[in-house]
Amino acid sequence: MSSTLAGAFGIAALFVAVLALVFAIQALRAQTGAPKAGAKPAVAPQAQPQVQPAETSQPEAKPGTVKSELRRLSKELEDARSELRETLQHLAVVRYDAYGDMGGRLSWSMALLDDKGDGVVLTSINSRNDARSYAKEVKSFESDAKLSPEEEEAIETLRKEAAQPRETPEHQ
Helix, strand or coil, X not given: CCHHHHHHHHHHHHHHHHHHHHHHHHHHHHHHCCCCCCCCCCCCCCCCCCCCCCCCCCXXXXXXXXXXXXHHHHHHHHHHHHHHCCCCCEEEEEEECCCCCCCCCCEEEEEEECXXXXXXXXXXXXXXXXXXXXXXXXXXXXCCCCCCHHHXXXXXXXXXXXXCCCCCHHHC
């Protein structure tokens, strides 16, 4: 399964979990006899109306309400998405025969990058007598170290993947 598809499934699962939480909160409130959204709560005569800060465009929801929980979950989801952009989540592997006398495509180069194209490319060159491994840093889909054609191919695969728009559950 590709990392893009796995990410889409993860976001869809998170969306379903948020919906389940909303329904659970509503069911709990209905079971405990909490006032419904349309019902007017009794207000003590000396109570002062709350003044909302001028810098917020929407009034602050009361803690424990569905609206406040949705806002909190939306904020957490945006934070998680922001952190996810900085994780090494994109992977491309190129397998090949490094030497003409060996078959089986036992040598490989693997690019492991984040959304900005930063990360590492790892290579293992296998021969009959030994195997050599290399790691090269990648910044913005480029490396200061000289790259083999297979390493460049792995990075180019991820560059093309990054250029394509991502599908998210709200865009499907």
